[in-house]
Ligand SMILES: NC(=O)C1=CN([C@@H]2O[C@H](COP(=O)(O)OP(=O)(O)OC[C@H]3O[C@@H](n4cnc5c(N)ncnc54)[C@H](O)[C@@H]3O)[C@@H](O)[C@H]2O)[C@@H](O)CC1
């Protein structure tokens with residue numbers, strides 16, 4: 001069995017996670033701690049975008065807008081007065097005459113920091129399969145032009161696989177828009193396989209066991225050597241997608257942009273109820289913005305990353321750690337009876353940061 005040698009130390013990573021969070025000094029204005037847009041919500045799925053959106057706020061963000069189909073919007077709005085829900089529908093993105101409606105939709109993204117795509121977006125129906133990739137391209141391009149960060153989860157991974165229009169944004173990227181380097185993808189194992197199958201002809205057949213990895217790693221958070229077999233599949237996909245940050249979810253979360261590889265095995269929930277991935281996507285959406293702020297702020301010096309390195313790796317590590325801590329706290333309270341709202345109720349970022357601080 002391989003030894004899973006680590007590079008950045010646990011304590012340096014924890015100190016960096018603590019530095020990621022903007023100070024709440026009492027002089028901030030509304031929105032300064034993060035404004036997200038979640039693009040998701042469809043006929044079948046109204047819970048997923050709600051979970052992602054509300055988690056972005058629980059994670060530290062100030063405002064969240066959901067862009068959902070007209071059918072799903074009032075339902076999502078009914079879940080929480082916290083959310084700004086904007087319906088879109090009946091726009092044929094392939095037609096020139098839709099431009100006015102498209103521009104109106106794009107204008108809804110103004111002043112937001114991160115676009116989280118895919119939670120409950122849905123993939124059913126010929127019209128959706130044809131239209132959604134064009135919508136994604138248009139909104140992603142606009143988001144990149146206005147310097148937003150991007151998170152792709154769930155059905156976004158489907159469109160990455162099924163649509164050349166979406167995949168091309170990563171495999172043939174426009175240098176000016178820098179879409180890969182502003183993206184974190186958060187596939188579960190099924191979604192990771194879908195992305196893999198769209199990139200390579202050979203089957204996805206990892207040589208390592210996540211259980212072996214989990215048992216061999218002495219620390220809960222750390223860095224893995226690039227040469228390890230555990231690092232190979234995620235780095236390969238990240239490199240094929242021109243440096244997009246990938247967080248492959250599982251018993252151990254593996255995170256890479258192709259240059260470095262990190263893991264998180266912080267205790268989470270033993271019950272795998274639906275929606276935990278949506279919570280992670282919303283959380284990471286907020287932290288992707290914080291990572292951008294850290295990069296831009298010359299006074300913030302990280303220990304585990306140089307200014308030239310990709311700060312989204314830290315956002316992904318932090319999002320995974322905090323989400324898992326909230327899932328663990330909720331599971332301890334509810335055990336087998338755990339449902340997603342228990343996780344939202346147990347989202348106590350300050351307490352988790354204090355506990356991380358006292359662990360170093
Ligand atoms: N309440 C809601 O509205 C929810 C909606 N969701 C949305 O549902 C849509 C489809 O997501 P799905 O979860 O169906 O798609 P996935 O591709 O994530 O999962 C497909 C199936 O694979 C199974 N599976 C997952 N991991 C596995 C593993 N390691 N081994 C074997 N089987 C495994 C799952 O149980 C599921 O039945 C997405 O838009 C997603 O955002 C989910 O986020 C869950 C909650």
Ligand SMILES: Nc1ncnc2c1ncn2[C@@H]1O[C@H](COP(=O)(O)OP(=O)(O)OP(=O)(O)O)[C@@H](O)[C@H]1O
Pocket residue numbers: 154187188189249250251252253267268269270272273274275276277278279280320323324
């Ligand atoms: N076996 C596990 N033990 C502990 N935590 C896990 C385990 N698998 C995944 N997680 C964590 O749970 C969160 C959600 O991952 P999961 O694989 O459940 O996402 P998902 O399948 O996309 O969820 P969703 O139901 O929202 O679609 C992540 O933060 C991940 O770190």
